[in-house]
Amino acid sequence: MPKTTETILEINLTALGNNYRYLKSKLNDDTKFLGVVKAFAYGSDAIVIAKELELLGVDYFAVAYVSEGVNLRNAGIKTPILVLHPQLENFEILIDRCLEPSLYSGRALNHFIKIAAEKNQSNYPVHLKFNTGLNRLGFHEGEVDEIVSLLKTATSIKITSLFSHLAASEDLDEKSFSEAQIKLFTSISKNLSTKLDLHPKLHMCNTSGLLNFPQAQFDMVRCGIGLYGFSNIIEEQRNFTPIATLKTVISQIHHIHSGESIGYNRSFKSTSAIVTATLPIGHADGISRSYGNGKGWVWVHGKKAPIIGNVCMDMLMIEITTIDCKEGDEVIVFGAENSIENLTDSINSISYELLTAISQRVKRVVTRK
Numbered sequence: 141m142p143k144t145t146e147t148i149l150e151i152n153l154t155a156l157g158n159n160y161r162y163l164k165s166k167l168n169d170d171t172k173f174l175g176v177v178k179a180f181a182y183g184s185d186a187i188v189i190a191k192e193l194e195l196l197g198v199d200y201f202a203v204a205y206v207s208e209g210v211n212l213r214n215a216g217i218k219t220p221i222l223v224l225h226p227q228l229e230n231f232e233i234l235i236d237r238c239l240e241p242s243l244y245s246g247r248a249l250n251h252f253i254k255i256a257a258e259k260n261q262s263n264y265p266v267h268l269k270f271n272t273g274l275n276r277l278g279f280h281e282g283e284v285d286e287i288v289s290l291l292k293t294a295t296s297i298k299i300t301s302l303f304s305h306l307a308a309s310e311d312l313d314e315k316s317f318s319e320a321q322i323k324l325f326t327s328i329s330k331n332l333s334t335k336l337d338l339h340p341k342l343h344m345c346n347t348s349g350l351l352n353f354p355q356a357q358f359d360m361v362r363c364g365i366g367l368y369g370f371s372n373i374i375e376e377q378r379n380f381t382p383i384a385t386l387k388t389v390i391s392q393i394h395h396i397h398s399g400e401s402i403g404y405n406r407s408f409k410s411t412s413a414i415v416t417a418t419l420p421i422g423h424a425d426g427i428s429r430s431y432g433n434g435k436g437w438v439w440v441h442g443k444k445a446p447i448i449g450n451v452c453m454d455m456l457m458i459e460i461t462t463i464d465c466k467e468g469d470e471v472i473v474f475g476a477e478n479s480i481e482n483l484t485d486s487i488n489s490i491s492y493e494l495l496t497a498i499s500q501r502v503k504r505v506v507t508r509k
């Protein structure tokens with residue numbers, strides 16, 4: 141890898157493959173693997189990641205919205221794609237591009253049946269989502285009979301899978317809640333499958349669900365964060381490698397006298413002589429202003445350098461008084477050896493939030509190492 145000369149997000153496909161194989165090693169022989177590539181594959185690059193996962197042999201993809209699925213199809217992805225939260229006005233495009241909807245309400249189901257019929261579809265694959273406690277999206281268990289009566293006459297669609305989502309799969313203090321969700325999902329699925337005389341695939345687990353509740357892997361698991369190298373379970377983290385490294389460089393070094401201030405609003409005022417470095421990365425690149433004023437820090441030659449003053453739109457300043465470095469030197473914001481959680485913990489955030497916030501302005505560079 142040549143030396144960084146600008147801010148880049150390096151994406152390591154070797155690490156992706158290792159994370160994938162580790163997750164696969166947890167699966168029963170007949171359990172399928174769905175790779176979640178929503179939100180630019182958690183802020184990395186959805187097309188690069190989906191192509192690699194397709195080569196590795198994933199069975200399914202999931203995205204959040206139809207436009208994300210269309211981008212994958214435009215890039216030549218052939219694997220089935222589940223759209224977790226399709227909007228009703230996009231159902232026609234969804235069908236045109238062979239995407240598969242998650243249908244989570246009577247309104248969505250009715251509308252999809254109608255659009256699929258208008259487009260002369262028969263047995264179009266759809267997935268029904270049940271709410272078992274997250275209270276975000278999904279049919280309620282009491283709606284099973286309504287679903288059954290809607291489906292008895294609908295020939296335009298075919299139920300490919302039934303699924304639900306755990307609310308606190310990473311939190312073993314909520315183990316009994318998760319177990320109750322699994323039990324409720326099992327009973328809803330049995331009830332619906334019997335009434336419809338169907339055998340759709342069942343799935344419930346995200347990454348932490350698979351790690352904490354392997355007995356609930358059913359016919360498929362839906363993994364996102366684990367593929368990208370994070371486990372929400374501390375003891376499991378050593379089995380994963382973060383695929384993304386956010387790198388930048390030192391643009392300029394300043395020798396600051398006691399009494400001078402740094403950055404906008406003069407929010408940092410020096411009480412001694414210090415040395416600062418300005419980096420070409422700011423809140424427009426995804427580094428929230430919350431990381432400013434000493435909360436977050438980055439790595440310069442393996443040493444911690446705090447972010448001082450307010451984070452600007454396109455730049456931020458760090459303190460490097462005791463670090464031997466020069467203009468043009470590389471800076472690591474986070475990466476495989478410099479956990480993203482050092483940053484996110486400092487402002488009560490989580491890896492998912494910072495990863496997906498890295499803006500499209502930051503160049504993505506693919507490596508294998």
Ligand SMILES: *Cc1c(COP(=O)(O)O)cnc(C)c1O
Nearest residue numbers: 176305346347362363364365366
């Ligand atoms: C995002 C998402 C996942 C993936 O969760 P991870 O914790 O990243 O593994 C799985 N299922 C649904 C419904 C999701 O929205």
